[in-house]
Amino acid sequence: MPETQSTTVDVVILGRTYRVKCAADEVGALQAAARHVDRAMREVQSTGGSLSLDRIAVMAALNIANGHVPEDDGTEDAGPQLQRLTAKLDAALEP
Numbered sequence: 337m338p339e340t341q342s343t344t345v346d347v348v349i350l351g352r353t354y355r356v357k358c359a360a361d362e363v364g365a366l367q368a369a370a371r372h373v374d375r376a377m378r379e380v381q382s383t384g385g386s387l388s389l390d391r392i393a394v395m396a397a398l399n400i401a402n403g404h405v406p407e408d409d410g411t412e413d414a415g416p417q418l419q420r421l422t423a424k425l426d427a428a429l430e431p
Contacts (some may be wrong), residue, residue, distance in 0.1 A: 349374045350381070350389070376400050 341360040346353050347370035358366045376396035381387060387395075 350377050350392070372400070 343360045344357050380392045380395045
């Protein structure tokens, strides 16, 4: 199996630069993912209040995951599960 070349890429999320190592042929996908995360975090941040970076990141991650979790996996609707999880996280992360 050929060895994959890796490279280091700087991505900016919420005005902070993160240096990430990835395969050279995945740079474009990494940059697109970083833009997606940045948009999701900015959307959470825009809801107002003084949210910590941790809280913004968790809420953005949940919003992103919600778009990728199948609603019907044969057991239970994922929407209510995510709403319960979000409520628990909200309570746990209260300042």
